Amino acid sequence: MRKASGMRLTNRLVAFVTLIVICAMFIIFVGGAVSFRKLGQDYLTHYLDGVVGVIDQEMAEPQGASSMSRWLPKLLKASNVVELEIGSESGIVYTFKGLQKLPDPSILHASHYELAHNPGFYVSLKSLPPYTEFTYSIGAMSSISLAIALIISGLVWGLDWLRRQLHGSELLEERGRMILAGKVDDFAVGDEQEWPATASLALDQMIAELKDARQERSRFDTFIRTHTFLDQLTGAANRVMFDSRLQSMLQDQEAHGAVLLIRIADWDELLAEKGKEAADELIQDVGVVLSNLVQRYPETVLARYFDAEFAILLPQQSGKEVKQFVGTMMNALDRLVPPTPLDSENWCHIGMTFCASGERRGRIMDEADMALRSAMLQGTNSWYAFRKDQQFEDARGSVRWRTLLDAVFSSGGPILYQQPVVMLDGSILHREMLARIKDENGMLIKASRFLTAVEQVGFSARMDRAVVGKVLEKLRTEPVAEAVSVNLSVNALLDKHFVKWLRDELLQTPRTVLNRLYLEIPEGALVKNLDAMRPVARMLGGLGCKLVVDQAGRTIVSTHYIKDIQADYIKLHRGLVKEINLRQENQLFVRSMLGASADTRAQVIAVGVENKKEWQVLTQLGIKGGQGRYFAAEISAENRK
Template identity: 75%
Template sequence: MRKASGMKLTNRLVTFVTLIVICAIFVIFIGGALSFRKLGQDYLTHYLDGVVAVIDQELADPQGSQGLSRWLPKLLKASNVVELEVGSDAGVIYSFRGLQKIQDPNILHLGHYQLEHNPGFYIELKSLPPYTEFTYSIGAMSSISLAIVMIIMGLVWGMNWLRLQLHGSELLEERGRMILAGRVTDYEVGDEKEWPATASLALDQMIAELKDARQERSRFDTFIRTHTFLDQLTGAANRVLFDSRLQSVVQDQETHGAVILIRIADWDELLADQGKENADELVHDVGMILSNLIQRYPDTVLSRYFDAEFAIMLPQQSVKEVRLFTNQMLNALERLLPPAPLEPDNWCHIGMTSFVSGERRGRIMDEADMALRSAQLQGANNWFAFKKDQQTEDARGSVRWRTLLDAVLNAHAIQLHQQPVISAHDGRILQRELLARIKDENGVQIKASRFLPAVEQVGFTIRMDKQVVSQALATLKRMPSTEVFSVNLNVTSLLERNFVRWLRDELLQTPRTVLNRLSFEVPEGALVKHLDTMRPIARMIVGLGCKLVVDQAGRTIVSTHYIKDINVDYIKLHRSLVREINLRQENQLFVRSMLGACGDSRAEVIAVGVENEKEWNVLKSLGVHAGQGRYFSPEMSLEKYLLTD
């Protein structure tokens, strides 16, 4: 795999040019020194040849040889000759030795000459080489010194000019580094100074096309999920999604709630008399009313179950609350004036039934349908509740919930359970999700799915999240470095500035080694709804070293563009998608779509609620990264886990 170079292009070129200039100066200096030395040697040899020729001529003259001792020493001294000897085979006829002290005799130039005019005679001499006693002189070396200074100045100017010319390439290189670091959004448009301009423009175009392709892919994935699980006219869930959610809820432990069916009477006559357009308008108006009414109930599912029939699932709500909601819904629908041939006082009928964990989905829908038919027999806009032999309801009102939750939070009595997330590749534990539990006045343990709606209703969300985070951090600091915890946070808390400031201060006081083993989970629907506000908070969490996990993915049909927008680490599928996925092709299509949305990002998909081996085998074949559920390990108290560990 190729890696980005650690040295800038400008530094490379500057280094290369500098080395070339230095090498050139060095070569010229060595060549000049050798030439200078050669010229000195040639000059000395030529000069000594003249001295020898003079001595040879004087020895050939009988009278001249008698005056050698008079004039020759002065000539030799002026010629830097240290020693001279004139002789023949018969012996030495003249010898000269200078008085100057030679520190290193090896530097002397040796010469041996045979006399042309005096055959049989020779001269041997030793002389100082040229420039031996010379020192540096500004005047003498001014030309060379000036040339070197000019070369250095030219080199500095050339380097600055080269840096200026290559500034655009440095900008382009820096942009490339930032893109490789994942900051594509911040550097999607290049600076006008970038060079080469064609490469910069090509990069701009490629990033724009990539961004558009990502958005188009996200829109396409959303389109697939929308047409698979949503009704195109009302935007509500279709029958497939409703049945899947209901099946998932009744298979969970300690759950209860109600299913409500709303049917428009005489639908076929309305289509024949008014046409499909007017009929669809009525259905759309009914859907808008129902959608507005269920907003205050969390985890509620609204579905257009048939052409003229809507279904609502209200989980974790008491029968008393459901009856109150049904009355409000009937009153709101009666204010809607239906077109003819529908009768204003007999066009809308509602059937309701309650359910608890372990009941069959088909039986629940049959009970709701029987209640709906009973309402139709009354001959007016009305609702009817199916009477069951045994009904489990939580009659705890908001006052009792407030009292219980206030006592639990004041006593710091929140209990944490844990469930591991198992890798699909090697079976190792990636992290442990922490799940909150509380006990009521009788010591009965209550799951988060039951008390969290009440926490939001009484306004204790921030207090709850603060205690859970503090307890998780304190526990994680005592755990081995191999343990990783995942903590659930409510988006309502993250929207409060005081809570975000508190969370930031707590994380800043925690060692980095601990933060690297901590993940925060936020629900997908609320995250996408408040994406602009959550974006800087998510960046803060990731920047401090924690991981970001998006929980309940697929519970609502939203665009998946947020995956790349806020650099999500893990995507946890909603358990309704995982339940019996081996029998539901539409759920497999949804999971494939989610995996495709995470394909070019660092996000990994985790399946939550795996109950058996068949589900797990299908999920692994689809390509999920990890799984979580009772198939791997039941939810265990964190205290018991610490003791067994």
């Protein structure tokens, strides 16, 4: 795989040009020095040849040898000859040695000549090399100094000119580095000074087309999920999604709740008399009323079950709470004015039944339908509850929940359980920490049962603070090599005081610990408050924590948030995983989620895997990891070694 160069193009060219100029100057100076030395040697040889020629001529004359002692020393001294010896085989005729002190006698240039006019005689000379006594002189070396100064000035000017000419390419290169770093949106349009301009314009066009393709794919994925699981008129869930969520809840341990059916009477007469437009308008009005009422219950599923019938699933709610909700809903519907020919006193009826884990979905829907028919027999807008023994009347009110939670916080906080997330190669990605609390009788209560009460009494930040504190303490004190994940509620992350506390705690935690901390945020609330969550997610990721989006697919939302917050992992809602080998629509949803995260670093993980068949289908679809009882059951993390 190719990697981006760590050296800028301008720096490369500057270094290359500078190296070439320095090498050229070095070669010129070396060549000049060698030539200068050679010229000096040739000059000295030529000069000594003249001195030896004079000596030879003088010795050839009869009185020449006797007169050499008078004029020869002056000539030798003027010629920088330090030693001279004239002799033959019979002995030395004349010798001379200068009196000057030499710092290094080895620098003397030795020469030996045979006299042409005096056969048998020789002359040996030792002289100073040329230029040994010369020193640097501004006047003498001014031309060379000026040449060097001109070369350096030209080099500086040339490098500055080169930098200015290549400034556009540096801008283009820097933009490329930012794009490789993942900041495509910030550098989607290049600077006008970028060069080459054609490459810059081509890059602008490619990024624009890429963004449009991503948005189109996100819209297409949302379109697929919407048409698979949502009613197009009201925006509520359709029958497929409702049955899937009800079946998933009935398969969970310790799960309970209620199913409500709301039917509009005389629907066919309304269609025949007023037409589809008036009928659809009534359906939309009813859907708005029901949607507003279920907002206070975060896990509630509202679906348009048939053309004139809505279904509501209220999980983990007591009989008293459900009956209060039905009464409120009945009063809200009574305030609507239906069009004729509907009777304003007898046009809306509600049937209700309770359900718990282990029951059959078909039987639950039959019970709700029987209760609905009983309500219709009353001849007025009313509701009826199917009579059965299991109605969960022992629920706590907000005061009792607040008292219980205060006791939990004062006694050290919730109890932590853990369950591993296993990747395809069998390695453990992290262990998710699951909060549990004990009631007055010492019975464990799962988070799915008490989290709604935590939000209602305003203890979301307090609960998350207690759980995060215990998890960080566990990571700091215990030499655990594995990573752990902790769930954070969006309500807590919207609290500035909690975010400030969390930031301070993470800043005081070593980087090696933060790299093993995964923070999970529920998808629905995250997308609903995406603008407020972007800076928080950016802060948590910048500190070294991994971001995990939990409960993906519980609601139908756009997947563009994956790129916005740069999520590391996406955890599918367990309702999508339940019996996925038998549900083609859930497989379609998972494929859509995998396609949405294909060009991002996010990896999709399935939660709630119960058996081998589910896992085989999930791995064929392209899931990277799984979590559930198929791999390991939930065990206490308090005494884990």
